[in-house]
Amino acid sequence: xxxxxxxxxxxxxxxxxxxxxxxxxxxxxxxxxxxxxxxxxxxxxxxxxxxxxxxxxxxxxxxxxxxxxxxxxxxxxxxxxxxxxxxxxxxxxxxxxxxxxxxxxxxxxxxxxxxxxxxxxxxxxxxxxxxxxxxxxxxxxxxxxxxxxxxxxxxxxxxxxxxxxxxxxxxxxxxxxxxxxxxxxxxxxxxxxxxxxxxxxxxxxxxxxxxxxxxxxxxxxxxxxxxxxxxxxxxxxxxxxxxxxxxxxxxxxxxxxxxxxxxxxxxxxxxxxxxxxxxxxxxxxxxxxxxxxxxxxxxxxxxxxxxx
Amino acid sequence: xxxxxxxxxxxxxxxxxxxxxxxxxxxxxxxxxxxxxxxxxxxxxxxxxxxxxxxxxxxxxxxxxxxxxxxxxxxxxxxxxxxxxxxxxxxxxxxxxxxxxxxxxxxxxxxxxxxxxxxxxxxxxxxxxxxxxxxxxxxxxxxxxxxxxxxxxxxxxxxxxxxxxxxxxxxxxxxxxxxxxxxxxxxxxxxxxxxxxxxxxxxxxxxxxxxxxxxxxxxxxxxxxxxxxxxxxxxxxxxxxxxxxxxxxxxxxxxxxxxxxxxxxxxxxxxxxxxxxxxxxxxxxxxxxxxxxxxxxxxxxxxxxxxx
Numbered sequence: 001x002x003x004x005x006x007x008x009x010x011x012x013x014x015x016x017x018x019x020x021x022x023x024x025x026x027x028x029x030x031x032x033x034x035x036x037x038x039x040x041x042x043x044x045x046x047x048x049x050x051x052x053x054x055x056x057x058x059x060x061x062x063x064x065x066x067x068x069x070x071x072x073x074x075x076x077x078x079x080x081x082x083x084x085x086x087x088x089x090x091x092x093x094x095x096x097x098x099x100x101x102x103x104x105x106x107x108x109x110x111x112x113x114x115x116x117x118x119x120x121x122x123x124x125x126x127x128x129x130x131x132x133x134x135x136x137x138x139x140x141x142x143x144x145x146x147x148x149x150x151x152x153x154x155x156x157x158x159x160x161x162x163x164x165x166x167x168x169x170x171x172x173x174x175x176x177x178x179x180x181x182x183x184x185x186x187x188x189x190x191x192x193x194x195x196x197x198x199x200x201x202x203x204x205x206x207x208x209x210x211x212x213x214x215x216x217x218x219x220x221x222x223x224x225x226x227x228x229x230x231x232x233x234x235x236x237x238x239x240x241x242x243x244x245x246x247x248x249x250x251x252x253x254x255x256x257x258x259x260x261x262x263x264x265x266x267x268x269x270x271x272x273x274x275x276x277x278x279x280x281x282x283x284x285x286x287x288x289x290x291x292x293x294x295x296x297x298x299x300x301x302x303x304x305x306x307x308x
Numbered sequence: 309x310x311x312x313x314x315x316x317x318x319x320x321x322x323x324x325x326x327x328x329x330x331x332x333x334x335x336x337x338x339x340x341x342x343x344x345x346x347x348x349x350x351x352x353x354x355x356x357x358x359x360x361x362x363x364x365x366x367x368x369x370x371x372x373x374x375x376x377x378x379x380x381x382x383x384x385x386x387x388x389x390x391x392x393x394x395x396x397x398x399x400x401x402x403x404x405x406x407x408x409x410x411x412x413x414x415x416x417x418x419x420x421x422x423x424x425x426x427x428x429x430x431x432x433x434x435x436x437x438x439x440x441x442x443x444x445x446x447x448x449x450x451x452x453x454x455x456x457x458x459x460x461x462x463x464x465x466x467x468x469x470x471x472x473x474x475x476x477x478x479x480x481x482x483x484x485x486x487x488x489x490x491x492x493x494x495x496x497x498x499x500x501x502x503x504x505x506x507x508x509x510x511x512x513x514x515x516x517x518x519x520x521x522x523x524x525x526x527x528x529x530x531x532x533x534x535x536x537x538x539x540x541x542x543x544x545x546x547x548x549x550x551x552x553x554x555x556x557x558x559x560x561x562x563x564x565x566x567x568x569x570x571x572x573x574x575x576x577x578x579x580x581x582x583x584x585x586x587x588x589x590x591x592x593x594x595x596x597x598x599x600x601x602x603x604x605x606x607x608x609x610x611x612x613x614x615x616x
Contacts, residue, residue, distance in 0.1 A: 024420070043436050071418045077427035081435025083391040093507060105415055107445060109475035112332070112381045119385035128351050128387025137415060139447045139470055143477035162447055168416035169451030173494060176486040183484060190480070 004099075004133055004158030005208075008230060009255060011066030011222050012304045017294045018250070019055050020101065020232070021061045021072040022262025023089065025050040027078075029267045031282040047081040050074070054089040056178065057266050060286045067099035067132075068231075069260055072117030087129055094123060094130070101232065102131035104160065113144050117151035126155050133158030135187045135210060135232070136158050138187045145207075149194050158230070159207050163222060166212025166235030184218075186226045195228035203307075204230050204256060211249070213241025213259065219248030223256065231257045237264030237293070241299035254304040259297065265289045311508030312407075312441055312466030313516075313538060317563060319374030320612045325602045326558070327370045328409065328540070330570025331378040331397060333358040335386075337575045339590040354391040357465045358382070362397040362552050365574050368595045370404035372602065375440075377540075377568055380412040385467035395437055402431060402438070409540065410439035413470065414456075421452050425459035434463050441466030443518060443540070446495045453515075457502050460514045466538070467515050469502075471530060474520025474543030496533045503536035511615075512538050512564060514614050519557070521549025521567065527556030531564065539565045545572030545601070562612040567605065 002010075012018050027035065027046060058068065070093075072101045075086035090100050100123075106116045120129045138161050148159045164174055164184045174184040188209065195205030208230035211222050222242050223231065231249045235241040236259050249257030264271065268289035269278030278285025297303075313366075333341065335354060340346050342357045366376065383394035398408045402559030408431075414424045428437045444456050446469050456467045472482055472492045482492040496517065501515030516538035519530050531539065539557045543549040544567050572579065574595035577586030586593025605611075 009461075026419075026423075063425075071416075071420060071423075072422040073414075073416055073427075076437075077423040079427065080388065080392040080395045082427075082436075084388040087388045103416075105445075105448075106381075107413055108379075108381055108411075109473060109478075112379060113333075115379075115381040115385040119381075119387065119390070128390075137413070137445045137447050138412075139445050139481060140473050140475060141477035141480035141482070143475050144473075164447050165417060165452075167448060167451050171447035172498070173447060173491060174449070175485070176491060176494060178484040178486050178491075183481060183486075186481060186484060294498035306572075 001156045002119050003156055004152065004206055004281040005204035005230060006200040006202050007132070008066065008099060008158070009202040009204065012069045012255060012258070013066065013306055015066045016304060017065060017297060017306060018085050018258045018302065019065045019290065019293050019297065020258040020260040021057065021065055021068045021204060021214050021265050021290065022103070022260050023054050023057060023169070024142055024262040024266065025053050025074045028200070029152055029270065031269060043078040044081045046078050046207040047179060050082065050245055051088050058093050058098065061290050062096035062098050062104045064290050067158060067258065068093050069101045069103050071262070072104040090130055099132045101133040101135070101160065102129065103135045105135050105137045107137040107140050107144050109140055109144055110147065113147040114151065115250055119147045121148070121151050121274070122155040123157065127282050131157070135160045135162065138160050140189070145190065145194065149207055153198050160210050161187065161191050161207060163191060163209040164211045164215055164218055166239055168215040170212065185225060188222055192226040195226060199228055204228055208232055210234065213246050214239055214275045216245035216248060219246060223248055223251070232260065233257055234260045238262040243296040243302070247300055247302060250302055254302050255307070261293055265293065309464045311511035312460065312514055314462070314508040314510050315440070316374065316407060316538060317510040317512065320563060321614055323372065323374045324612055325373060325605060326374055326610065326612060327373045327601050327605065328568040329365065329373055329376045329567040329573050329598065330568050331362050331365060331376050332409070332570040332574065333361050333382050336420045338576065339577060351386040352389045354386050355393040358390065359393045359396050363400055364591050365594055366401050366404055366406065366615065368591050369598050370406050372598050375407035375409055375566065376401050377409045377411050379570070380410060395485070398438055408438045409441040409443070409468065410437065411443045413443050413445045415445040415448050415452050415453055417448055421455040422459065425456045429456070429459050429465040431465065439465070441468060443468045443470065445470050446498070450498055453498065453502065455486070457515055458508060461506050465473055465514070468518050468540045469495065469499050469515060470527055471499060471517040472519045472523055474522040474547055478520065493533060498574040499537050500534040502532060507536055509600065512536055516540055521554050522547055523551035524556060527554060531556055531559070540568065541565055542568045545569040551604040551610070555608055555610060558610055561615045562610050563615070569601055573601065586607065
């Protein structure tokens with residue numbers, strides 16, 4: 001069985017870009033063509049619109065990027081039919097050859113964490129949701145993360161643990177300093193340990209880290225602190241991160257980092273610079289914005305290449 | 309609109325006990341009568357069994373306790389049909405007069421946290437899931453908790469934030485000491501602030517704290533540190549906590565704490581002491597174990613009474 005880290009490496013090399021497209025179906029921002037005539041509490045109808053929207057994004061980005069990141073919250077927001085929609089979106093993206101990193105930030109103790117991992121992780125029919133990877137939260141400690149890692153290893157799946165988040169208030173607890181080191185560095189140590197224990201051929205492990213693009217000075221620090229961990233970097237685009245800010249996420253081969261962009265790609269038709277392109281078809285704006293981000297990273301020198 | 313804290317206070321006073329029954333449908337531990345002939349990957353059929361099981365527990369405990377706590381992970385484990393089952397269980401429990409605290413340990417940044425809160429919180433048809441309260445995780449900081457608090461306040465719902473968890477490894481990050489105080493005390497400070505801002509008539513706020521029964525010495529410390537916060541105390545029963553361990557969770561009126569027990573109640577038919585009682589009907593064992601726990605707390609002096 002190929003490890004998740006190896007599959008991600010292959011996918012990034014094949015597409016020659018580390019762009020990760022976030023699937024955040026926000027009702028109010030969906031194209032009018034998908035939401036007109038829908039009542040805001042007609043959840044089954046909204047769920048259908050979410051599936052149609054995400055499939056529309058996936059159709060465009062599948063030939064361009066290695067992976068997508070559905071945000072569980074927006075599907076959960078509309079109730080059980082939203083969760084059915086989420087499962088459909090995951091399966092559709094995989095059918096189109098994309099890796100799927102489910103952004104759920106799940107966590108719990110011991111056997112309960114196993115239940116999340118068992119249900120959510122496992123492509124190829126080994127779990128009902130079948131995600132290739134899942135984001136998790138570290139507050140509950142090592143024995144809350146190990147069940148995710150165990151399941152991920154068994155099924156060739158991956159886990160991305162929050163280390164340093166992109167929101168303005170993320171530092172409140174993450175930046176508390178203990179014996180000269182911020183809390184997030186202690187989390188990074190655990191991530192590195194779990195990643196080193198689960199290394200694939202590519203040199204990266206089943207456990208990666210979420211590190212926000214909004215703290216560019218910490219990307220090289222955390223890249224160095226977790227040499228065995230893929231970094232999932234949110235905050236590019238709408239949250240303010242730019243190509244120059246994320247250079248530090250990568251190793252010498254332009255690998256080891258994936259850069260997420262959600263709103264600025266999927267809702268590009270609402271951005272003044274893509275308005276004209278997306279006027280008749282919102283998917284044209286998705287395509288243009290994806291290609292623009294790929295170019296921005298390439299121009300900043302972020303060009304993945306196979307290690308020798 | 310009555311606040312969640314006031315509704316919880318009323319419910320605890322009405323039942324004269326702070327016992328919270330956890331609904332953790334674990335396939336392997338369900339009574340044979342519900343799972344025989346089910347394939348372990350026939351998720352829709354398992355979802356039906358989970359609903360039947362949870363309804364069976366609810367029927368027994370509704371006249372005895374103020375609230376139940378469904379664990380989202382076990383429903384999510386079996387895929388989208390499990391989430392439909394979860395919604396059905398929440399609605400059924402509320403129909404029977406129980407408050408429902410959904411144990412999801414959700415968290416995310418800003419507008420994504422709002423999506424979770426909007427979807428999950430809000431009894432009475434204001435959200436598709438309709439939980440009375442939700443557990444959340446604090447790692448992402450204040451701006452990840454505030455959206456939950458805002459929605460909770462608007463809808464008369466509640467939030468329980470992880471402060472000190474009951475698992476053996478919970479201390480890895482929670483107990484790191486910063487300027488003489490462990491990290492969990494910094495989280496407790498934020499919880500107290502948010503609770504104080506949202507106080508109901510009962511003196512408690514919309515934001516409570518999760519504090520494990522497995523750290524009895526910390527319960528009085530955290531009760532004092534968060535005078536405006538209800539404490540949700542897991543770890544009683546199967547995880548080792550006993551009545552004497554949880555006395556510190558309560559105020560002078562025997563209020564301010566709810567003590568969760570999942571496995572030792574719902575799977576009581578598997579415990580040697582209740583095997584005989586549950587031999588013909590597993591629900592009889594649920595009833596006996598619930599009544600035993602109520603008595604244990606009462607014997608330890610934990611008897612809720614209306615404040616003067």
